[in-house]
Structure formats: C-alpha cells, structure tokens
Amino acid sequence: MKVVTEEQWQKFNDEGWLKLDEKLSDEALKALQDEIDAIMLGRADLDYDRIMMQLDSSSGxxxxxxxxxxxxxxxxxxxxxxxNLEFDPxxxxxxxxxxxxxxxxxxYGSDTPITVFRCMFMNKPANRGTWLPWHQDRWDILDRDPILxxxxxxxxxxxENGCVQIIPGSHKYGLINPEHASGFLTKAQAEEFCPEEKRVFLEMKAGEIALLHNHLLHASDINRSNQSRRAFSVCYMDGATTDLKNGENYGQIFGQGAMTVDSLKAEKPF
Ligand SMILES: O=C(O)CCC(=O)C(=O)O
Incomplete structure (x- = not known):
C-alpha cells in the first residue's frame, strides 16, 4: 500500500518534511519500545560490542x-x-x-541499492535530555550527502518533552556550514537561519512517522516533563556512498543480499 500521495511528495519536496497519515499498530510500537528498553537495561539478545551507546548529560x-x-x-x-541498531533483529x-x-x-530511484548510515535511537529521558543545536544531517566522512x-x-x-523543531523549506538553502564535520551551524548562522518565527515544532503521537530531508535544518530541546521522548530514526542513503575514512561501503538494507541478524526471534509485527 502506498501511503504517500503525489500531493504529499510535493510537500516533502517543497518543505523538506512530511508527517505520514499511517501510524504504527499498538503491537509494532510496543515491540520497538520493549526492545529499546531491553537494550538500555542490558537484557537484549544482541552483540553489545557492535552497538554505540551514549549516556545523556546530567547538565543538559x-x-x-x-x-x-x-x-x-x-x-x-x-x-x-x-x-548501529541495524545489528538488532x-x-x-x-x-x-x-x-x-x-x-x-x-x-533515490528504483534502481539504486540502499544502505543505512544511522539506525539510531535518540532519547530525551524524563526531566533530562540535552539541547541538540541547529544542524543539517550531513557528514563529511561520506563521499555524498544522504537525502532521506x-x-x-x-x-x-x-x-514540553523536546520534540524536533524544524525550519520548513530550509533543505533548499544548501549546506550552510560545510566546515563542520556533521553539519552544525555556528551561533551566528543559527540566529540568521533559524529565527523563532520560522520554527515549526514537530509534535507527534507515539507511533507516528515523519520523513525528513537530510538538509532540513532541525534541533531539539531538553525534556521538561515526566514523559520520556524516545524516537528511532534511520538515514537511508545511496548504496554507492563510501566512507572516506576507510573506503568502505555500508550494509545494504533492502533486496537480495540485504543485511540479516542471526538472532532473529519470533515473527516481528512489521
Ligand atoms: O530526535 C531528535 O531529537 C533529533 C535527532 C537529530 O537530529 C540527530 O541526531 O541528528
């Protein structure tokens, strides 16, 4: 089922973001919530040596x-x-x-093989979390910028709990700070390109999904509530993308030869 209409793709092209009409089933949402909590608590069936895990700051x-x-x-x-959650089943x-x-x-076009760069959990624990400054999702270790x-x-x-904030249409500005290895703006650039009146807060229900153009300017605040703000994001990129540090390509995610994880458990509700 195609859940994105032509009109919605037009909005994605014009504004650099789109919230889908589709929402995850309760079962699928719970499977993701339970798995990420199990990973954090050290109870998940995976190879922790392959998983990048960063603790939050207590200062914000x-x-x-x-x-x-x-x-x-x-x-x-x-x-x-x-x-590295692509290594989790x-x-x-x-x-x-x-x-x-x-x-x-x-x-990317239907003939383009797709790899993933960041299968990533981003968390704003209740009454904690860290201000994530304005940036575009690009990395100078990659030989080309991902789009989706x-x-x-x-x-x-x-x-209240630190949803993502965006500047609609800013994916068309081009790369604002090419000097920064991962697309972060300087303070002066953030003041110029991300004034308060242009900011849109992506408030979402649990299980809702948004598509973000990688060049869309975005940031997220700390969590000022008792409700955690857990999220999972995947950066899909052209399979030919090469890591300039080691000359390697990333794992293919779809089609023949796609990544698998040995410890596949019961059928997943996706
Ligand atoms: O989930 C969020 O707060 C945004 C994460 C993000 O922008 C990033 O890690 O690049």
Whole structure:
C-alpha cells in the first residue's frame, strides 16, 4: 500500500518534511519500545560490542554528553543516543519495512541499492535530555550527502518533552556550514537561519512517522516533563556512498543480499 500521495511528495519536496497519515499498530510500537528498553537495561539478545551507546548529560549541555563508544554502559534508561541498531533483529526488521523501501525508490530511484548510515535511537529521558543545536544531517566522512531520514516517535513528542523543531523549506538553502564535520551551524548562522518565527515544532503521537530531508535544518530541546521522548530514526542513503575514512561501503538494507541478524526471534509485527 502506498501511503504517500503525489500531493504529499510535493510537500516533502517543497518543505523538506512530511508527517505520514499511517501510524504504527499498538503491537509494532510496543515491540520497538520493549526492545529499546531491553537494550538500555542490558537484557537484549544482541552483540553489545557492535552497538554505540551514549549516556545523556546530567547538565543538559551538549558539550557535557558522554562519549560515543560501543558497548553497554550500565543498566539505565538515561541513554541519549544508541546507534548501529541495524545489528538488532527488531530494529533491523522495522527498518526493512517495504513501505520504507518504496520511499527510497521514490527519493533515490528504483534502481539504486540502499544502505543505512544511522539506525539510531535518540532519547530525551524524563526531566533530562540535552539541547541538540541547529544542524543539517550531513557528514563529511561520506563521499555524498544522504537525502532521506525516517523518524519514528516511540513516545508522544511534544514541545514540553523536546520534540524536533524544524525550519520548513530550509533543505533548499544548501549546506550552510560545510566546515563542520556533521553539519552544525555556528551561533551566528543559527540566529540568521533559524529565527523563532520560522520554527515549526514537530509534535507527534507515539507511533507516528515523519520523513525528513537530510538538509532540513532541525534541533531539539531538553525534556521538561515526566514523559520520556524516545524516537528511532534511520538515514537511508545511496548504496554507492563510501566512507572516506576507510573506503568502505555500508550494509545494504533492502533486496537480495540485504543485511540479516542471526538472532532473529519470533515473527516481528512489521
Ligand atoms: O530526535 C531528535 O531529537 C533529533 C535527532 C537529530 O537530529 C540527530 O541526531 O541528528
């Protein structure tokens, strides 16, 4: 089933973002919520040595967040970011949903093999979280910029608990700070390109999904509530994308030769 109409694709092209009409089933949402909590608590059936796990800062300042290194760092729900979730059976199965393949066909062309760069959990624990400054999702270690990120709310995302904020249409500005390795704006650039009157808050219900153009300017605030703000996002990219540091390509996610994880458990509800 194609859940995105021509009109909606037009909106994605014009504004650089789109919230889907489709929402995950309660069962699918619970499977993702349970898996990420199990990973944080150290109870998941996966190879933790392959998983990047970063603890949140207690100060809320971006400069104070923990290191981005592989391995479990204690049984707590206060992780900020967890990456390499393509090595987890549940998140891999979710990332391989046929509907996401359709989106990639639309954005990259149906003959383009697709790899993933960040299968990532981003968390704003209750009454914590860290201000994520304005940036575009591009990385100078890649030989080309990816275009599509699919962002899934695992909890309600609200202004109070640090939902993503965007500047609609800003994907058309081009790369604003090519000097920064991962697309972060300087303070002066953020003031110029992200004035308050242009900001839109992506408030979402748990299980809702948004498509984000990678060059769309976005940021997210700390969590000022008792409700955690968990989210899972996947950056889908052209399979020919090469890591300039080591000359390697990333794992293919769809079609023949797509990634698998040995420890596939019961049938996933995706
Ligand atoms: O989930 C969020 O708050 C946004 C995450 C994000 O923009 C990023 O990690 O690049």
């Amino acid at each position: 300042r971006y400069d104070d967040i923990g290191g981005q290194t592989c391995g479990h760092k204690g049984s707590t729900l206060n992780y900020r970011k967890i990456q 549940v998140f891999l199965a979710y990332s391989q949903r046929p509907i996401f393949e359709d989106f990639c066909d639309r954005v 990120t699919v962002w899934t709310a695992l909890d309600p995302a609200t202004i």
